[in-house]
Amino acid sequence: MTIRLYNTLTRRKDVLTPIDPARVTMYVCGPTVYSRAHIGNARPAVVFDVLRRLLRHEYGAAHVLYARNITDIDDRIIAESAATGVPIGEITRRTEDWYLADMGALGVEPPDIAPHATTSIPAMLAMMETLIAKGHAYAAQGHVLFDVPSFAGYGALSRRPLDEMIAGARVEVAPYKKSPADFVLWKPSSDDQPGWDSPWGYGRPGWHIECSAMIAESLGTTIDIHGGGQDLQFPHHENELAQSTCAHDGAALAQIWMHNGFLNMGSAEKMSKSLGNIQTIPELQAQGWPGEVLRLALLSAHYRQPLEWTQDLLQQTRKTLDSWCEVTTAFASCQEFSAVDYRQADVGVVEALTNDLNTPAAIARMHALANDVREADQRRHPEAEQIATSFRAAGLLLGLDLKPRPVAIVDSQERARVDAAIAARNAARAAKNWAESDRIRAELTAAGIVLEDGAGGTTWRRA
RNA sequence: GGCCCGAUGGCGGAGUGGUGACGUAACGGACUGCAAAUCCGUGAACCCGGGUUCGAUUCCCGGUCGGGCCUCCA
Numbered sequence: 001m002t003i004r005l006y007n008t009l010t011r012r013k014d015v016l017t018p019i020d021p022a023r024v025t026m027y028v029c030g031p032t033v034y035s036r037a038h039i040g041n042a043r044p045a046v047v048f049d050v051l052r053r054l055l056r057h058e059y060g061a062a063h064v065l066y067a068r069n070i071t072d073i074d075d076r077i078i079a080e081s082a083a084t085g086v087p088i089g090e091i092t093r094r095t096e097d098w099y100l101a102d103m104g105a106l107g108v109e110p111p112d113i114a115p116h117a118t119t120s121i122p123a124m125l126a127m128m129e130t131l132i133a134k135g136h137a138y139a140a141q142g143h144v145l146f147d148v149p150s151f152a153g154y155g156a157l158s159r160r161p162l163d164e165m166i167a168g169a170r171v172e173v174a175p176y177k178k179s180p181a182d183f184v185l186w187k188p189s190s191d192d193q194p195g196w197d198s199p200w201g202y203g204r205p206g207w208h209i210e211c212s213a214m215i216a217e218s219l220g221t222t223i224d225i226h227g228g229g230q231d232l233q234f235p236h237h238e239n240e241l242a243q244s245t246c247a248h249d250g251a252a253l254a255q256i257w258m259h260n261g262f263l264n265m266g267s268a269e270k271m272s273k274s275l276g277n278i279q280t281i282p283e284l285q286a287q288g289w290p291g292e293v294l295r296l297a298l299l300s301a302h303y304r305q306p307l308e309w310t311q312d313l314l315q316q317t318r319k320t321l322d323s324w325c326e327v328t329t330a331f332a333s334c335q336e337f338s339a340v341d342y343r344q345a346d347v348g349v350v351e352a353l354t355n356d357l358n359t360p361a362a363i364a365r366m367h368a369l370a371n372d373v374r375e376a377d378q379r380r381h382p383e384a385e386q387i388a389t390s391f392r393a394a395g396l397l398l399g400l401d402l403k404p405r406p407v408a409i410v411d412s413q414e415r416a417r418v419d420a421a422i423a424a425r426n427a428a429r430a431a432k433n434w435a436e437s438d439r440i441r442a443e444l445t446a447a448g449i450v451l452e453d454g455a456g457g458t459t460w461r462r463a
Numbered sequence: 464g465g466c467c468c469g470a471u472g473g474c475g476g477a478g479u480g481g482u483g484a485c486g487u488a489a490c491g492g493a494c495u496g497c498a499a500a501u502c503c504g505u506g507a508a509c510c511c512g513g514g515u516u517c518g519a520u521u522c523c524c525g526g527u528c529g530g531g532c533c534u535c536c537a
Contacts (some may be wrong), residue, residue: 011467037537044537076535085500133475159495160466160533207535229537233467260537264530300486301476306469306530313475316487326500352477360477364485374501434496441498452499459500 001058003354004321005225006304007230008156008257013356016256020371022308024055024064025219029211029228030114032071033095034080035047039294042106046295046399047260047303047357048109053397054178054353057334057342067113067218069211070096073204074117078193088194103134105291106298107399115214117205119195122204123213125193127184127247136246140176142188142201148181151242157257158234184208185417208239215253216244226254256432261301263309279309292400299359299398320367321402324395327370329390329404342396346387347395359398366394379418418449422458425451 003016018024028048033036048066054065072092100110128144133135136150148154148162159362162181184206189195195202196215214221221244228237237257244253291338297317301307346369352361369391376384395402421440428436441451444460451460 018474031537032535047537073496074535121520155466158466158532230468230531231536234532235534262531262537304468305476310475312487316475320486323500360475360485364477367485378501429496432496438497450499453495453497454500 001350001354003054003058005256005258006271006356007255008259012375015257016443018059019222019255021059024059024221024225026055026064026066026225026227027211027215027219027223028054028066028068028226030068030070030111031095031099031231033092034074034076034077035097036095037102038099038282039284040278041300042103042108042280042281042294043263043298043303043307044227044229044260045103045108046298047397048258050299050353050359050397051225051227051258051357052109053342053399054350054357057350057397058354064142065113065219066109066111066213067115069214070099070114070116071207071411072096072116073194073210074207098315105281105285106295107291107401115218117210120210120214120217121205124185124209125198125210126218127213128354129199130247131243134246134249136243137185138178139200139222140178142203143176143184144200145177145182146185146188146239146243146246147178148183148242149179151246153245154181154242155238156280157241158235158238161239169315183235185206185243186348208236210239210242211236211241212247212253214449215240216248216401221248221251223254224276225256227256227260229260229332230259230261258303259304260303264306265309284314285324287312289318293321295399296321296363302360303357308404315325321400322361324366324370324400324402325404328388328392328402331385331404339459342393343395344421345388346394349397351396362394362398365400367389418444418460422451422460426458 004013005016007014028044032138054066063336069083077088080091128137128238137144137146186200186205188203189384195204233365241253295313297313348365349362352358352365373384373388373391376387390400425437425440444451449460
């Protein structure tokens, strides 16, 4: 099936044509590990996790190579260490562990490759030497700078004319820059700052060079998809593109550039650490929102659109997820996780995703499938089971495990206790002793168990 | 100031040159001892002004409002 993705470089939906369909490559800018990620940081992780699942569906799991970096050297990390007294290594290790745990809670699988900036210094130094040799970078006062005017294509990604950028610059231009637009590839470190020896002295890399070096090292010269948040479009991705293109004699860095939108917190204000209006994933979980609810909520809007992040959205999402899990309950083939494969996913859901990852359309299709299953099941139509399977498989494509309910009844004593209570209540109901039957229901409700009297008897589930 | 993006029902959120998804909320009904779930049904929107067109929410221009980036940021 043809996958079309919106390409920031061309400002239209382009057909994805992998350079090598047996090795589809995707790189997404990962976190700078200086403080715990918030739910807004999770949007790209979840979005590109879905894209990865779609790519695996189309090209085969063994033919997709996904890299997401860890930026573990950065001035914010140095500042965080200085402010808290916690050693840099501890901050970065701890924050990365949190990141992986938090994303895991949202059903995000770890990438195939997770390059770290600090272990890619040789590759960065090599790329800088190449850029200098080719006349696209120069050394000055312990710095190495990229010579922006030397690259005619600069500004193509963010559509910023170079002269206007210089004219509108609000930052004071460092004296060692040949052009105000030039950016730092390498900068000197003081003795108390982390650094590495280099031909230009003891120092550390600038922000942009790491991604260029790590992409070349781990995936290749030209990759199929490059992703990240909208805010990275400029200057980060523009600079990455410039460095890599110049280092590789004009070869494109990526075929398709994708950028996700932000989460808004009420009043259309974006969630950000500097505004202080963030919610971390453990905080949200502590409020009672399971990871899958958070994940589906993040997918409820198209990835390029802003998403209003509200309690109402989470409540609505939880309800949706509950009803979807209810749908698979009656079908034996859906009970066993191993029996369901995402390759059996409903074609309507797949089609929605191949259209620039239209998750809202995919979710709408899921609702339709759920209705189909309920209807077919009600009529005892043999097709019901098959639809239920394609429904659950499509859920896997979205990264949702739509397990049948009730779930997590590991305690057989508890099960026996609930069964006994239901029997007692049904006896009371048969005797029209409503006071007693309501008392029993209230007791179970207090224990977090919801009873449902259906045509086939009383069933229960966790609230 | 420059560049870019957006504006759809109470809310969230797709999509389309012509019978206006989907979800949730509201209302009516069926079912139910009550409830939940489910089912049936009813209302409910395309920012403003021009233009193109037989016809625009959809295309074009202008405006208003909102957001992002230009400095760290998913």
